[in-house]
Amino acid sequence: MRWMWIDQIVELVPGKRMVAIKNVSLAEEYLHDHFAADGKLEALPVYPASLMIEGMAQTAGILVGAARDFKEKVILAKIMRAVIDGDVFPGQTIRYEASIDHLDTAGAATTGVVSRTEAASGQWEVIAHIDLLFSHADQTMTGVEVPEHNFVFGENLKIILQSAGLAGAITADH
Amino acid sequence: MPDSAVLTQDEILEKTREVLMEALVLDADEVTPEASLTTDLQAESIDFLDIVFRLEKTFSTEDKPFKIEPGELFPDNLLENPEWVQEGKLTDAGMAMLKERMPHVDFTEFDQDRNVEKVAANITVSSLVTFIDRKLSA
Numbered sequence: 001m002r003w004m005w006i007d008q009i010v011e012l013v014p015g016k017r018m019v020a021i022k023n024v025s026l027a028e029e030y031l032h033d034h035f036a037a038d039g040k041l042e043a044l045p046v047y048p049a050s051l052m053i054e055g056m057a058q059t060a061g062i063l064v065g066a067a068r069d070f071k072e073k074v075i076l077a078k079i080m081r082a083v084i085d086g087d088v089f090p091g092q093t094i095r096y097e098a099s100i101d102h103l104d105t106a107g108a109a110t111t112g113v114v115s116r117t118e119a120a121s122g123q124w125e126v127i128a129h130i131d132l133l134f135s136h137a138d139q140t141m142t143g144v145e146v147p148e149h150n151f152v153f154g155e156n157l158k159i160i161l162q163s164a165g166l167a168g169a170i171t172a173d174h
Numbered sequence: 175m176p177d178s179a180v181l182t183q184d185e186i187l188e189k190t191r192e193v194l195m196e197a198l199v200l201d202a203d204e205v206t207p208e209a210s211l212t213t214d215l216q217a218e219s220i221d222f223l224d225i226v227f228r229l230e231k232t233f234s235t236e237d238k239p240f241k242i243e244p245g246e247l248f249p250d251n252l253l254e255n256p257e258w259v260q261e262g263k264l265t266d267a268g269m270a271m272l273k274e275r276m277p278h279v280d281f282t283e284f285d286q287d288r289n290v291e292k293v294a295a296n297i298t299v300s301s302l303v304t305f306i307d308r309k310l311s312a
Contacts, residue, residue: 077220080197102227106244109227133224139244 004156005055006096008163009062017099018063022055026090047088052114053079056130060098060110062157064134067103070153073137073146077107079130084114086127092118107135181310186233187303193228194299197221207300215299222248225302233306240309247305248297249275252290264288278305 011019024031024047031045057076065074088094095115102109114128137146181189191205198215211217217225226242233240249272252259258268269288273281279301284292 078224080224102231106226107223109224133220133227135220135223 003054004058004160005051006058006160009059009160012063012066015067015100015103017097018059018066019095019097020055020059020062022094022096024088024090024092024094031090045090047092047094049082049084052084052088052094052128053082053130055094056096056098056112056114057132059096060112060132061134061152062161063098063100064103064108064110065153067100067108068136070150072139073150073152074108075135075137075152076132077135078133080109080133081129081131083130084128086116086125088116088127092116095124101131105136106139107133109133181233181307183303183307186306186310187299189232190229190299190302190306193225193232194302197224197228205299207298207303209299210295211297211299211302213295229302229306233310240306242309245275247276247302248294252293259290262290264290264293276301278302278308 006020006022009018009020011017026032026045031047032043034046034048035041035044037043061074061076065072093116095117096112097115098110098112100108101111110132112130112132113126114130115124115126117124137152187207191202194200194205194211194215195202198217198221200215204215209215211222211225226247230240230242252268255268258265258271264272269281269285272279272293279296279298281296284296
């Protein structure tokens with residue numbers, strides 16, 4: 001997870017549920033290309049749905065990792081469902097709530113609800129449902145070479161966990 | 175939901191078909207009992223994890239959790255054991271192991287060829303139903 005698409009973990013109930021938020025800002029350059037003015041149409045900066053899926057994958061991935069003390073290499077295996085009914089614009093905040101539906105040695109299935117809000121109203125509005133399947137790489141990728149070190153839970157993630165008061169969660173050998 | 179112990183084969187088939195339709199995004203008419211999960215329904219290895227999770231959820235009851243252990247539905251590490259596989263073909267010991275560990279699968283035809291790459295292709299929708307039925311009545 002070198003590419004972090006969540007800003008802060010606001011709640012973690014180990015093995016059950018995690019909530020994270022992402023503030024969307026026009027300072028982020030990709031929003032100027034998604035979508036840029038093209039001569040006929042004005043610029044329309046809107047948060048890419050693919051990054052919403054990534055944000056949920058990171059939220060749910062940390063939740064699944066934490067359930068096994070970050071000892072497993074948690075890999076996103078499959079998007080089981082992604083239904084996105086609303087857009088997110090600069091200035092708004094995205095809230096990812098992931099819950100573990102199923103967890104065993106092979107991997108985990110999670111369900112996720114995405115909401116958005118803006119400072120003016122303070123109201124949260126559900127805009128998407130994203131359910132994911134994760135695999136514990138060492139347990140399921142037979143015949144595939146998986147690096148020895150835990151490349152999933154690296155430095156960027158530590159910073160986020162520290163800000164959420166969870167830095168001790170990752171063991172020293174990672 | 176009725177007690178899983180009283181599910182008939184037809185009921186198990188129907189639930190299994192629903193699981194496969196959702197996990198592999200298929201239409202009802204594609205999921206026939208004879209369909210091979212890999213060659214006909216295009217299931218990849220990661221789909222098996224998805225299918226296992228969904229089957230566990232579907233067939234678990236409050237009294238009796240339905241748990242499929244790793245390697246129970248499909249033996250892993252097959253290729254790495256020279257006792258079972260030599261030059262890409264199952265040995266006699268390998269065939270015996272498969273038949274013992276996968277009694278839900280019909281290996282009659284496969285026994286002629288024994289190509290290790292084709293083991294998974296023998297798992298049909300019917301094999302899954304047999305597997306589930308045996309587990310539920312165990």
